[in-house]
């Protein structure tokens with residue numbers, strides 16, 4: 001199939017592009033490189049463009065006759081969404097509307113959309129299922145929920161079919177070390193801890209030690225980016241085979257605490273970096289894990305890297321590579 005991948009130069013999109021290529025699809029990446037990187041696009045064609053530029057987007061759809069769209073492009077930093085909500089409603093919601101209008105105008109009838117566990121807000125119980133209440137507590141989660149709604153409504157009124165994937169905590173990197181998470185000023189726990197282990201930052205702070213969990217720190221369902229990427233390829237095959245529209249969680253169905261993650265990064269790296277215990281970060285649910293039965297049943301998806309040490313090892317290898325590149329470029333001035 002000919003597949004448009006918006007945001008394909010970013011962390012998750014770039015891993016999906018590699019797998020789409022391996023599965024024999026023709027890929028066009030559309031990305032403004034605001035947080036993405038052209039070096040991360042290892043297959044297909046990169047078109048540098050802004051999602052809000054509907055003229056350019058329409059011309060691309062006209063020229064390429066896409067069979068399907070995978071929509072990753074978004075802003076993703078929760079505290080920034082609180083400080084600057086319109087940026088998030090603009091880029092995540094309004095630009096999704098523009099993309100849907102373009103799909104509709106060009107009769108593209110398959111879409112796979114990146115949603116998030118943030119649509120659930122702070123659930124009453126730690127294990128969340130797809131039919132649980134949707135009560136986002138920040139503009140990031142709300143902007144994604146509105147996009148879900150637009151996609152569902154258009155699907156109900158047209159030939160469009162969708163797979164909406166609600167990702168839990170995505171981590172790790174390509175096991176072959178070709179791509180990984182390069183976002184500057186990253187805030188994600190495994191990324192931050194890996195940076196601390198390779199000396200790219202002095203240490204890390206644990207946000208909250210008084211949660212009602214076994215060790216007092218928050219629990220999250222960490223999913224390896226390669227397993228998540230495969231869910232997208234599976235979703236595309238499902239839609240191509242005529243599968244009906246679905247919304248599915250993407251996680252392993254069990255969690256690790258912040259302290260367990262830090263222990264794993266220290267153990268796997270062999271580095272005992274400084275860790276400061278501090279108060280809670282606003283808006284963090286104590287525990288969030290995915291009910292993952294639906295995606296396993298509907299797509300036949302099964303994780304291959306459900307192992308915290310493996311996730312951490314690939315994240316660390318990627319950080320070591322980045323450190324080495326930084327060191328060499330400052331040494332040789334390139």
Ligand SMILES: NC(=O)c1ccc[n+]([C@@H]2O[C@H](COP(=O)([O-])OP(=O)(O)OC[C@H]3O[C@@H](n4cnc5c(N)ncnc54)[C@H](O)[C@@H]3O)[C@@H](O)[C@H]2O)c1
Pocket residue numbers: 006007008009010011012013030031032033034035036037049050051052071072073074075076091095114115116117167168169170171183
């Ligand atoms: N990383 C996570 O843990 C996580 C969790 C849940 C959901 N998600 C979702 O997954 C998707 C990808 O996230 P990521 O972690 O790869 O982030 P990322 O920042 O690495 O990737 C986003 C990509 O979109 C591009 N982009 C942003 N705005 C654009 C625009 N207006 N026009 C064109 N390109 C634009 C960026 O340049 C970047 O390449 C997002 O939709 C995000 O909401 C991520």
Ligand SMILES: O=c1ccn([C@@H]2O[C@H](COP(=O)(O)OP(=O)(O)O[C@H]3O[C@H](CO)[C@@H](O)[C@H](O)[C@H]3O)[C@@H](O)[C@H]2O)c(=O)[nH]1
Pocket residue numbers: 076078116117118167168169170187188189190192204205206207208218219220258281284288
């Ligand atoms: O330096 C740090 C970074 C994080 N944490 C904690 O680690 C846990 C995980 O945090 P983080 O990696 O920032 O992920 P989440 O806040 O759980 O959110 C991620 O996972 C969501 C889905 O669950 C996505 O929607 C979001 O985009 C993505 O940031 C939380 O308890 C944080 O308080 C720390 O203690 N110290």
